[in-house]
Amino acid sequence: MSSLLSLIDKIVEGIRDIPQWLLTLLNRIPYVELQGKNAERAIVVSLLSAALGTYVLLNLLLAPWIERKVMARMMGRRGPVYVGKFGLLQLIADIAKLLFKEDTMPMTADRFGFNLSIYLMGASTIMSFGPLPWARDLAGTNMSIGLLYIFAVFSVFPPAMLLGGWASNSKYSLIGGFRAAAQLVAYEIPMMISVLGVIVYAQSFNLQAIVEDQYQNGWYIYRAFPGLLMAFVIFLFASLAETERIPFDIPEAEAELVMGPRTEFSGWRYGIILLVEYSHMFVNIILVVVLFLGGWDVIFPFNGMPGWLADLRDDRLAQFIAINIKIYLGVFFVTWVRTTFPRFRIDQFIEWGWKTLLPLSLLSLAIVGAYAGLYVA
Amino acid sequence: MVVPLEYFLILSSALFSIGVFGVITQRNAVRILIAVELIINAANINFVAFASYNPVGDISGWIFALFIIAVAAGEAAIGLAIFINVFRNYGEIDVGHLFTLREV
């Protein structure tokens, strides 16, 4: 009894410290990194973080435009041209259109699940921006489990897809949800295992530390050959499957399932789904870049590097530009793949994930382990 | 300490009670399993909390929590497999109707 009373006392005592709560908020919110304890720096850092978030979102607007333009060029079209210069504002127009559309929900849909799946996906996507490194010491948060954290927040996708598909009360949605969940689960595991090789080398989950190791000792894509190269291919492949991009967009195969689990979503909900898809793709591309292609490293280290290049490597702006270039090359690559390949069949694809990619990833991990063992020895 | 230990204790005991309540009231086997997962999580919270509040800095409780999560995953997999099999054999998984063990 006495402890209960003291608990209440403590709560009441805590209310008196209201002036302090803002600083504590900044200090304790997971996504904001604070170096030092003083308020000014805290405010600067949080502003920087906010700027980074804005930057990412802007990029998210830019990426679809690039994709559409590239795709159109590959198909012999011109792409968006009317809104803004080169159709740059096309996506903003699209968002505005989606926002002003009528918000419909099927009468037989399960309201709770229908909304929850959208919230879960959106929240997890936004959360995953946190630990992404943009340059040395430039990240939303320098958390020690960064990579694991991204996987953790992404792991909500399968249930969210399944829930959304089920809650729509439509057979297309349900089947699409099933397919999405199955595909996500099937490709999540080889993806994680292929990442383990990188972690063995970096000895950290911290994305900054991973990039720093590549900056010092060389990019992972050519280290522990061919273990990490295999891991890179597997990771690239699995991340394409994870993001359900064409040609792996089996859950939403238009010819079969209309729009898959998103069939019944419209209006702003559909806008969020688009945002989530693109940001998911974007984060995965950044992960590929960070894990295997040196992240913000300008060029891989080699002997006899000229001085100006070494200075450039240390320059944060150069690093920032470098990673952006890599990311947009990745976007270009993804678009290229999208326009080039036809869609897979669901059973073959799942089977391929479990029976080929998983053993291959284990093999790559074994090779990396052997290298690491030799290195330690 | 910023957050007192009592919060976690109350959270875990409440979660545990809710889990037990679920186990004793629910008739759908999947829901019973859900309630069991709640109980396991309640225990896990205690493990992690006591490890975090350990003045010596021993984090064995976290490791225990990790192991418990892994074992719980296996338990859930087997339990659900059993339920699928039960459903296949009896056409339902309502434990109120599955009393083959009872004396007739």
Added chain:
Amino acid sequence: MGWFLEFNMIVIIIFTLFMAFGALRTDKVMKAAAYLLLTLWGVAFAYLFLGSEYVFAIQLIVYGGGIVVLFLFSVLLTGQEEFQMDKEFVWNNLVQILIALLLFFTLTVLMLDVFGGYELTGNELVVLNETQDLTQTLATALFTNYNYVLPILGILLLSAMLGSIKIAIREEEL
């Protein structure tokens, strides 16, 4: 200083318990699983507040990504779309509620009496901070003191996987 965090914690506690209760009282098993997912997220945030970010991540990956999907799949496979709650109030229900309340009461009293009033002394928690990499400490402990537990756990999970496959698969599929 810690008021805001305590407030957040209280919010998380209420959220978690509400979702846990929802998992039991909702009308559809599918939604129960969704509620379970939210409960697990709440518990995961509690871990975050306890400074154990690694456990937080594992909780989300394994529980949120693994077990809940498993639940959802098995709910759909067992055709438990509709679930009729026992609406009528029976004496049995009263007893059960009473037992649950008594359990909560006794457990809380016991916990608070025995463990209440602890202050963190040696282990200054830095939540999600790189200055003190608790993950490394955790990994060191895992691969030194608990060296033998990991392989045993692997074997256990493997046998559980094979066992559940054997149980769930149809005879003619074998």
Added chain:
Amino acid sequence: MASEILLGKTVLISPFIGAVIVSILAFLHYSRGNKHEGHDSGKHDTHEEHTSIHYTRFENVVSTFGILSILVSWLSMVLLAINYLPGEEHETLQSQFGFFGFKEGGTPDIPFGLLIDPLSVYMGLIVTTLALLIHIYAREYMHGDAGYSRFFATFNFFTGVMLTLVFSTSFLELFIFWELVGLSSYLLIGFWFYKPAAAHAAKKAFLYNKIGDITLLAGFLMLYRYTRTLDFVELPAKMEALTDQQIAIVAVLIFGGVIGKSAQFPLYTWLADAMEGPTPVSAILHSSTMVKAGIYMVARVFFIYYEAHDGHNVFAGAEWALTVFAWIGAITALLAGLQALVENEIKRILAYSTVSQIGYMAIALGTGGKTAAMFHLLSHATFKALLFLTAGAVIHAVHTNNIWEMGGLRKKIPKTFWPMLIGATALAGFPGFSGFWSKDAVLLAAYESKVPGHLVIYYLGALTAFITALYSTRFIYVVFFRTPDPEHKEHVEKAHDGGFFLTTPSIILGVLVLIESILFIPVFNFEHWLNEILEPEVKPEAINYVVAGSSAIIVLLGIFVGLVLYHWKPELRTSLYNIDAFNWIANEFIAKRYRIDQVLYWIANAPVMWVAGILQSIDLKIIDRTIIDTWIVKGSLQLAKISDVFDQGFIDGIVNGVWQIFLYFGRQFRKLQTGLVSNYATIFAATLVLFLTYVNFLVLFK
């Protein structure tokens, strides 16, 4: 040297190898599921009439290996003899294969090996020759028997054992093979073990032999006690150190062994019963070799009785023992001869004859005639084996043992008749035949010895010679010349000679007897040669024409009397039997073996039975009635009643109460088992609440 040792080893080992091969063959044969092909009966009545014999393949193989092994043994024996006997110096060769024990100092104690000296070579030659011929004989004789392979295996085993006995180099080795000879004798007498008579005879032979064996064992153990060695090579030198008393004990005890094995006076009845075995067995074991083992053994250890350096000097201690032995030999010769006179079964006649002739050898040994004994052993072995083989052929021809069921077989079985006639003539001691010369040597030894009462022994021997001639005439006449009785005419008419293997050995033996007869004529000095190689230290005696002439007259008289009684005046025999006293003596006393078995029964069995009867009555009347019936039974009945009450009331009450309690609670608890998970979980949770409440109280009010 070395070649002789090697030959000796071959002689010994070859029969054993034959036995092993035959056993393996039989094992392979029967383990492949082959049934016994022959009839299970030892009687040859069931033999089908046949003129040609069809051996089975198995029989061919088994007999071939059996005979081959003996042939190898015989050949090596002959080679050994050729190498050894004509040599200038008959040195004693000893090859020690191993040792039975160690002295305290660590030097080898009792050797196990091969002793080659003239005596063993002489005896080994007899044994192998007879064994070979009888093996050949057995090939046909045992044809169709179920135990064909068993017979050959055992027979080979016996041959090997007998040869090893002959070549033994120490007393202990000799005794071991002495016992093994007894074992093979037991096995072969009881060859048709399903016949009660055969089984009984085997047991009887074994037990009677055992009496002698025990005394022999005691004897040589005493010898070991006194001399600390049992080596035949070392022993003679040590004998002179013994006192008279010690020599007397050893001598008498060793004679006991001879009495058992060689069937002397009180213990000779087993030999007649042993005729239940197959005829080859009777021929080799119970006439020519095994029963001679005792004689051979005494000859081998003759140094116990006579000083080694001067064969005429008797040890003072052994004098008495020798006298007793000579007297026993004489009595045995006479009694067994008389018995042969009244016996009707042909093999038993020959068996008693054997006993009688061994008695002669005992006389010879007892009166100091080692050479005479071995001489008679040779001649007797030859003609008695011949007689047994031909007797077997006769039985084979007419399917009966009784001589009165035969008659007039002279024309029917000429190949059997002539050898048998030669053998019987030799047995009777017809002047000029081998038996005459050897018997003469024995009688001469008795006549000229210094044993007290040697003349009486001589007269008894002469009387026995008369009786021998008489019964020889009797059975030859009855079997071959007499007109058969009308009721037996049929099978006599059907009688015919046996096959090649059945007749050839007898013919060979007949020829051998004739050769011996010629060889034994004093002109050829065989006896002197024998004397020289066997006991060079003894001067040979010149032939005594008084003894020789008188024995010739006696023999001729015996043959004459026999012809009178059975041919010319058969009614004389009838009138003799009409005399009550004669009839009683012949039929009730002599034919019943002088009641020796009964006497032995009174001596050995009756006291035991009497004591056993007393003990039985004590057991029945005192222990059973008083102690057990009154005290123990009634006491335990009372105890049982008490414990019954205790058991029924108390223990059963507890047991029943326990199950009733469990049943009651089980019925109560069963109501909890609703089969509903929720109920179980509710109970569980409620219990948890109670427990936590209790812990709470503990914590709050500590």
